[in-house]
Amino acid sequence: MKTWKRKNATDKKISFFLKYFLSYLLIFFIPLFLAFFTYSTASRIIYAQCSEHIKNNLKQACNISDIRLQELKSIPLTLKTNENIIRFHQEWAQADSQGSIITAYKVSRSIPKYEVINSTLDTIRIYFGKPSCCFLLGSNNAMRYTDKKEFWEEMDMNYSDFHQYLQGRHFYEEFLFLPSSTPYIQNVYYLLNLNNFYQEYYSSVILIKLSNQFFTNLLKDITVNGYGTSFILTEDNQLISYFQGTDSYQLTNENLSSIIQAGQTAKDGSFSFEGHQVNRIRSDLNGWTYYSMIPQSIILEDLTSMRHTIMIATVAVMIVGLLTCYLLTRHQSRPLKKIAEALTSLYEYGYFDSTDQFMFLENAVSTLIDRSSSFQESYDNEILRMLFLGENTLSASFQEKLLHSSIQLEDNLYVTGYLHIHNLKSTLTLSGQVMAGHLKEAWYGEIYPFSIDESNMIFLAVHKKKLADSTFLIYTKEILTSLSTRLLEETNCHIDFFLSEPMRCYQNVHQSYEQCKKLAQNVIKKSDVHVYTPEDLPPYQQIYCYTIDHEIRLIQLIKHGTAEKLGEFLQELYTENFDRLLLSEGMKQDLINAIQKSIQRDLTLYQSDKLISRIFSEINRVNSFDSLRTLLLQLGEAIQTHNNNTAKSDSEKIRYSILEYMQLNYANSNLNLQYMCADLGINETTAAKFFQELGSSFSSYLEKVRIEAACAMLSQKELTIKSISEKTGYCSDVSFRRAFKRVLGISPSEFIRRSVLP
Structure with a gap:
């Protein structure tokens, strides 16, 4: 009997041990398998993580650089309409006597200083070439240079050479690279043309010197804990700037050429070179290429550390598991029983209990959420x-x-x-x-x-x-x-x-x-104020209102709208800018210039017509909004007459037929690009390219045509919203409401309510 009891107790212990040991083994089998798998593939994981980290840093540096360079284009827009600069140029161009030179100097003192908020720029110069003159923006003196061979601070080019460099050149913007005192680092100058100061045989330009420290700070972040080398190359593979950290690669002209040649065969922008992991990314804005070189020895240090951690964690998990199972069968302790119950709940029922104190699933989910975030x-x-x-x-x-x-x-x-x-x-x-x-x-x-x-x-x-x-x-x-x-x-x-x-x-x-x-550039900082809004702008510095939506509407009305609708739009633009805002004369001229650029950019193909070409010339010379309005009405009439009565090229005929077809068939709910092209007998690629030139797509343009027709119907207040949705080609009033709100930003009901208000 005792032998049977002893045997029964032993069988229970064995059963108890096997139950919890197998449960424990099943729960941790997958993590253990992943641990060994990660150990064997740790090298690829570390290299991939390092490469992805560096690529993200390269992309961020490239984006920051592109944004700051894009902002430089706003500087000439501000300077070319500055009344003091215009007056200075007029005085200086006539500086043929001592008296007029003194007058020009006095005017130069009144030019306001252009305060740079960020650290991108070092200096801003304005250069007038006839007579030769260059001064730092905001300084109190304009120095005259004719036959003098004086140098520009850190530059290797003197004023006389720069004047010779500009003669006969015509450009809008370009970069100028000159050697600096630091080896392999260039002084980068951004040249922008001032067309309104152009005179015979020379161009007036703005010279913006980019800060070398700005590039250094960008490149400093493209390393791994300060190890590695990063640099920037131009489209011509000319070195702009570089940063060398700890254990860095020494750049020379020879090995730089070897790096460039080795990178030509890299498909994803990553390759190995002389014990370094190299990553690169190219800017679409200016064609500059950003490089990063990280020593592979630094990456291998992380690999060794990771493998040691995996081994220690794996051994610890196995020891704890065996010890736990032994204690459960040896002492039958109550806390360990609760642990075993929580562990076996997954084995027995397929889920974790709500009272489970373990955070395995929560930690796993948190990791996934962090990566997704x-x-x-x-x-x-x-x-x-x-x-x-x-x-x-x-x-x-x-x-x-x-x-x-x-x-x-x-x-x-x-x-x-x-x-x-x-x-x-x-x-x-x-x-x-x-x-x-x-x-x-x-x-x-x-x-x-x-x-x-x-x-x-x-x-x-x-x-x-x-x-x-x-x-x-x-x-x-x-x-x-x-x-x-x-x-x-x-x-x-x-x-x-x-x-x-x-x-x-x-x-x-x-x-x-x-x-x-513009607010940051024009508001004078007060020590006791922290927050500024457009209300803090002086009246003469208020900003005109002319958005991309205004430009699209203007061009469409000129090409396809009636004179009445075009006049209403121009009156709306006048009211919004001249009645509601108090604009300076310079800002009014900026508004007119913006409209003139829209006309030049979007309607250039019509200049072959003599009448339209003459109107174009008059538009470019106009200085008042009233005169501009009259000329735009004439231009709209001339362009529409040209479209209707003049023999057009095949491409123009296709474009006109597309727009006319959409105006006549927008109510067809089955209308799409393929359907329209088949009906008109034109190529889908040609039609898609036409909409791309308009800055839109077929579906977006069709949606705007439908919503414009819907607005006219809603204003008449004779039809229900459901009826209007059917008449404008929508299958349901729900899809119509969504499209209406997507285009205009308000619902049809809100549109009706606003149109009722006086």
Whole structure:
């Protein structure tokens, strides 16, 4: 009997041991398998992670550089209409006596200093070539150089040589590279032509010297913990700047050529070269190539550390598992029983208990969420960059990308903000990333930040509640003022915010960003103020309103609209800018110049007609809006007459037939690009290229035609929304409402309500 009991107890212990041991083994079998698999493939994982990390840093540096270089193009727009500069040029061009030279010097003292907010630029010069004259913008003297051989500070070119370099040259913009005192580093100058100061045999130019420190700071971040070498090359493989960290590769002309030659066969921009992992990325803006070289020995250090960690973790898991199973069979302790019950619940029932204290699943899910969040953040940053710069935001592909991002601006009120941190060098507690965290904590809504550098950041602020425009701006100012005051007390850093007007629709983000930049350039900083809005601009510095939507409407009305509709649009544009805003004479001229550029850009193909060419010439010389309005009405009539009565080329006939067909058949719910091309007998590629030249797609243009017709029907107040949706080619009123809101930013009901208001 005792023998049987002893045998029964032994069998129970064996059964108990096997049950929990097998349960434990099943739960940790997959992690153990993954651990051994990771150990064997750790080399590829480490190399892939390092390469991806460096590529992200390269892309970020390239994007920051492109954004800052794009901003340089706004400088001549400001300077060419400056009344003091124009007056100086007139005086200096006539400086044939001592008296007129003195007058020119006096005028030069009144030219305002162009304050650069960020660290991209070193100096800005304006050069007039007849008589030869160059002065630093904002300095009190304009020095005359004729036969003198004086050099420009760090440059190897003197004024006389530069004057000779410009003679007979005609360009809009270009880069000039000159050697500096540091080996293998160039002084980079950005030259922009001032066409309105052009005289015979020479061009007046703006010379913007880019900061060498700006490039160094960019390249410094493209390393692994300070190890490696990074550099930038021009399209001609000329070295612009470089950064050499610890254990860095020494660059020479010979090995630089070898690196370039080795990279020509790399498909994904990554390759190995003399014990270094090399990554590169090319800018689409200027053709510059950004390189990073990381020693493979540094990468192998991480590999060895990772393998040791995997081995230790694997052995520890096995020891703990065996010890736990032994203790369970040896002592039958209550805490270990609870652990075993939690572990065996997966084995017995297929899920974890709700009382389970282990965080295995939660940790795994958190890791996946973190990786997904990192990808989403990079994706959102790319969308934000395109929104701020206005890059292809009207295309269907961008709208699809915007829908998949976390940026929700549809029917939401938002402001764009430009943040600048002063005295950043005096403290290490603030940075762009830290400021983004502070903003998200203080803001009741969504903040979408985009960091330019450590001291400068752009952000979109969207409130969760539905607020009026004026209330929204007041609320935003209060929050940012409170945050700035608190951080000033804690960190001794003065933080300025420059806010745009409250806006809706993602198409206006670029305009709101331009408002922030102009506000930052024109508002004089006050020590006791932190937040600035367009209201802080002096009246003579208010910004005109002429967006990409205005340009599209203007061109379409000139080419296909009636004289009455074109006149109504021009009156609307006049009211919006001249009645509601108080613009300076220079800003009024900027508005006229913007409209003139729209005409030149979109209607150049009609200049072969003599009448239209004459109207074009008169438009380019006009200086008042009233005269411009009269000429635009004449231009619209002439272009439409040209389209109707003049023998057009085959491509023009096709374009005209496409637009006419869509105006006549938009009510067809089955209308698409393939259907239309088959009906007209034209090639789909030709039709798609035509819509691409319009800056749109077939579906987007058809949608605008339908919504325009729907607006006319809604204004008559004779049909229901459902009837209008059927008459404009929509299968249901739901899809019609969505399309209406997507195009105009408001619902059909809201449109009717606004049209009823006096």
